[in-house]
Amino acid sequence: MEQPTIITGTVGMDAHVIGTKILSRVLRDEGFTVVELGILTPPEEFIKAAQETDAAAILISSLYGMAELDLKGFREKCAEAGIGDILLYLGGILGVGRHDFLEDEKKFKAMGFDRVYPPEVDLDIAIAELRKDLKKRGKL
């Protein structure tokens, strides 16, 4: 089976690059095909890239606290674009000020994200979970 394609990038007006770069690098080392959209990526661009490349997952980074605003209706937009079932992961600093990560996780899962991670996540864990999820969907 071919390597699944994963879309990465930092969403919205956010110029934080390190997280998404490291994530993309590790994913490639692990054998995935990565489409690295980089910083300042509008939500729609993730979706367009996922459509053209038939991607298996979109892994979004956000570190400036505006993720909820940027990603409002994101899962629905995916559905409109014919990729409503795509795996969606979100990681980073997902709100402004002090935050309980568990609350953030609950909020974004309710918005349609499959997994949500804090900035200190061990990428080995995240990737293991990605493999598990992809296998379950027959993409790996």
Added chain:
Amino acid sequence: MGNIQLLVDFGSTLTKVVAIDLKEEVIISRAQVPSTVDEDITVGLRNAIRKVRADVDLSSSEEGETLACSSAAGGLRMVAIGFVPDLTCEAANRAALNAGAKVIGCYSNEITQQEMAEIEEMLPDIILLAGGTDGGNRKVILHNASALANSRSLKAHIVVAGNKAAQDEAKAILAGMGKEVSLTKNVMPQIGTLDIDPCREVIRETFIRNIIQAKGIAKARTIVKDIIMPTPVAVLTAAQLLAEGYHEEKGWGELIVVDVGGATTDVHSIATGAPTKGGVVLTGLPEPYVKRTVEGDLGVRHNIHTLVEQAQKRGLLAGEDHEDIVAKFTRIEKLPENEEEVAFDEALAAAALHIATERHSGRIELVYGPTGEIPVQRGKDLTQVGTVIGTGGPVIFSRAPKRILEHALFDDSKAFSLRPKQAQFYVDNKYIMYAVGLLAKTNPNKAMSIAKKYITRL
């Protein structure tokens, strides 16, 4: 092999010939006659050559070496089909423009029956079928291949330039229903990569092999050596040669060619368009080094009403009421007869150029994030391009071409539009851009030297 090279452009209205003395590297004769594509293309061509023979002692072997380009019989009419509008659909559109086509339709996603009927009615010469990155989406391009295959009346040649993983199946579907198919590399093999040169070559070959035959232009081969490209490609080839130079003949560096015409205003930029300031983030589909845009609503005659409207909206046309003048100018062949008309005509050309270059050039937008201001660029940064070449009747025959060409420059009131900040202006007085492009194929050195001689510095 004689010394004289004839170079012909079969235009939609006029057939033009330029005779060049290859040894002296000068133009020894020029002629233009009405094109006669409808009855027999060789009639007009023979008239033009006869005129040249009045100036030049032309041997029959020299005549046999004539090279030609063509935009006759509607030019190279193409439909572009892709998947996501901003991605492979746009990539296909750019590929077609870059190949010198008149893009008569651009379709995205899975085409509907209605859209298929539209395409059939348009009678395109070539359909460029793209969709999916390599290894990406197959569903859309295969759906569209089936739709095209199942169209009984469709005679167009189809160039498949999409997802590599789907191309064999696409070809089988199309060929299976008797459609003529060519395969080439994906115009957008990966997100963020545009690869339109292979496609351009295949389109050119199809044009030479098939299209000109169907349009009755191939008959000219009984006289000329060959028709080797669509006219816009000749202009682009000339532009690229002038920019890059050839061996000892130095090029002029990155440049823009603007062509103001009765039906369209076209802009060609030979430039990488990379950001010229630090810290700029590039976004959107990459644009080709050789970029051609055709503004079908900015011709100074054919769409004079929409042009006037757009110009007025942007404050480019002084005065309020132009109804009387516009009414006179809707006659295509109309030339300005008095001072007022001349001034108006020049203002129109300037406005067309202004709007066309703004559309062609990239834009910069300041995005405000928590880390500060970030400039985001979409399209080509042409601010450091130092040369602008003007062509087309409205520019060439105006009293002050420089005044018109200055409208291609950076405008402080629209600083987001990345147009050249300052430039040296040239005019193609002798209408030889196409000839330079044709000659460049066999003799780039001489083509360059002739271009430098006759394209006038302002």
